[in-house]
Amino acid sequence: MKNIRLIGLVLIILVLPIANAHEEPVPAGVTPDSFLWGLDKALDNLNLLLTFDKGEKARKGIEIARERLQEVKAMVGENKLEAAEKAKEAEVKILSKVKEIISNIEEENSTKQIEQEIEIEREIEEHEDEVEEAINSLKIKIEVKGTLSEQQKASLDSLLSTIKNKAGEVKIEIKNKKDKTKIKIKAETGKSEKEIEDEIKNIEEEKGLAGIKKEKALEEIGDAKEDLSELEKELEEHKAEGHVADEKSITELMDNAIKRLSNAEEAFAKNDFGNAFGQANAAKQLIKNAEGVLEKTVEQFEAEEEEHEMEEKAEIEVEIEEGGAEVKIEVDDAKLKFTLETTDKGAIIQEIAERTGLSVDEVAKLAEFKEEEKETKEETEEEIEVEEEKEESNLICKIGGCSGQLCGESSFVDNAVTTCEWKEEYDCYQKHGKCEIQANGKCGWAQTKDLLECIEKNKDKIE
Numbered sequence: 001m002k003n004i005r006l007i008g009l010v011l012i013i014l015v016l017p018i019a020n021a022h023e024e025p026v027p028a029g030v031t032p033d034s035f036l037w038g039l040d041k042a043l044d045n046l047n048l049l050l051t052f053d054k055g056e057k058a059r060k061g062i063e064i065a066r067e068r069l070q071e072v073k074a075m076v077g078e079n080k081l082e083a084a085e086k087a088k089e090a091e092v093k094i095l096s097k098v099k100e101i102i103s104n105i106e107e108e109n110s111t112k113q114i115e116q117e118i119e120i121e122r123e124i125e126e127h128e129d130e131v132e133e134a135i136n137s138l139k140i141k142i143e144v145k146g147t148l149s150e151q152q153k154a155s156l157d158s159l160l161s162t163i164k165n166k167a168g169e170v171k172i173e174i175k176n177k178k179d180k181t182k183i184k185i186k187a188e189t190g191k192s193e194k195e196i197e198d199e200i201k202n203i204e205e206e207k208g209l210a211g212i213k214k215e216k217a218l219e220e221i222g223d224a225k226e227d228l229s230e231l232e233k234e235l236e237e238h239k240a241e242g243h244v245a246d247e248k249s250i251t252e253l254m255d256n257a258i259k260r261l262s263n264a265e266e267a268f269a270k271n272d273f274g275n276a277f278g279q280a281n282a283a284k285q286l287i288k289n290a291e292g293v294l295e296k297t298v299e300q301f302e303a304e305e306e307e308h309e310m311e312e313k314a315e316i317e318v319e320i321e322e323g324g325a326e327v328k329i330e331v332d333d334a335k336l337k338f339t340l341e342t343t344d345k346g347a348i349i350q351e352i353a354e355r356t357g358l359s360v361d362e363v364a365k366l367a368e369f370k371e372e373e374k375e376t377k378e379e380t381e382e383e384i385e386v387e388e389e390k391e392e393s394n395l396i397c398k399i400g401g402c403s404g405q406l407c408g409e410s411s412f413v414d415n416a417v418t419t420c421e422w423k424e425e426y427d428c429y430q431k432h433g434k435c436e437i438q439a440n441g442k443c444g445w446a447q448t449k450d451l452l453e454c455i456e457k458n459k460d461k462i463e
Helices: 002-020 037-049 054-077 081-103 110-145 150-189 193-207 209-240 248-269 273-313 345-356 360-366 381-393 410-415 424-432 449-457
Strands: 314-321 324-331 334-340 367-371 397-400 406-409 434-437 443-446
Touching: 037 054, 037 081, 054 081, 054 110, 054 150, 081 110, 081 150, 110 150, 110 193, 110 209, 150 193, 150 449, 193 209, 209 248, 209 273, 248 273, 273 424, 314 345, 314 360, 324 345, 334 345, 345 360, 345 367, 345 434, 360 367, 360 397, 360 434, 397 410, 397 434, 397 443, 406 410, 424 449
Parallel strands: 314 367
Antiparallel strands: 314 324, 324 334, 397 406, 406 443, 434 443
16 A cells, blocks of 8 residues: 555655646656666656646646656767657657647637647647757857867757657647638637637637747747848859859849748737748748758859869870770879870770869860871771770869759850759769769769768758
8 A cells, every 4th residue: 555655655746847837948857768768767657657638648748748858958968869869769759749739729719728738739849949959059059169070960950850840740739720711610609700809819819829930930030031141242252252143143132031931020020920920931941941052152253263263274185096095194293104005085084083083074175185096998887886995085074053053064054054043962962973974974963971971961861
């Protein structure tokens, strides 16, 4: 009997904080590096199991998720990434349960149901803010301390993104549920959509959700304006330095961002804070895309300038005769001369690139081939095939496209028409990819180790 009472007392002590704690961030408590963490999770699950009201059950689930988030922060702060991963998995699991619970909420009284859904939405909005704050604070702390390797940073980014995405899924679920409940209210009461919206706004004001939405919308609008101002200044600086010849693709994105910002401010003035936030967020994404296009434009300009300087300083002469090639290279005052036992231009270009450190593309543009004259004779089918292979191997590969996403033979790239959107994968190819002749004799992106690691690191963003 004493043991039963003791267990009951422990349950009450551990359950009560979940039921009563709200506004302030939930403390981490027992963390995954403790042998008691399994018991802590079991008690949380039991508490959830013994809650039968679905609205209350969803709110408790969010509260548990908030506790798991604090555990993630604590473990990352101590550089215990494996323990942080465990806390993340537990949070994702509990948020998945919350999402399922929300989908099953069904009250006879539709007004009571919308009130429950608004309370849950307020809780998930608060949790979403905590997730964003955790991501920002941890990234700053990691950069300042410099205690993690690049691979560990990539793992941490993936971990935090997973939590953010899962919280976003729950937020979408509750909004969808609210829309269904609005239809239910209209069917039950015969009220107009405006009357229902006004009634819901009053409830959101009463439950504190309106204040949260207002603050987030105001912050998002402010951030978007700041981002736009910085981009405008950066664009003007690059234009003054002659880095941007055609700004149309950039200014089109900026104009669309300005329209979105205007829509956001109009919605905010009408107290439509959810729409205001969405419009401002869309503006931020457009600005980010414009920044990406500007960055690639400047990089392309700098690459062309560097190429031009190289052409002025370097000279590569290749004389092909008697089954071999004599190579002469001059760069400023430095000279290099060697002989190759091949007449294949692709192989010659590759060898020069390896010996000089220049890229295959640079060598192909700088190299001047001189071949000894041969007596004209009728070509056999085999000779024609060999000649075609030689022509393919002499391709000049080039990077192009509005966002620098294309890698192909120069004449194709120069005439290709592409759209001017920006994708995360383009950044990987431009930072780590090499546009050069591949084993099949065609131009293409070389699958380097750095490129593959970058794509893997940004896998969630790309998808």
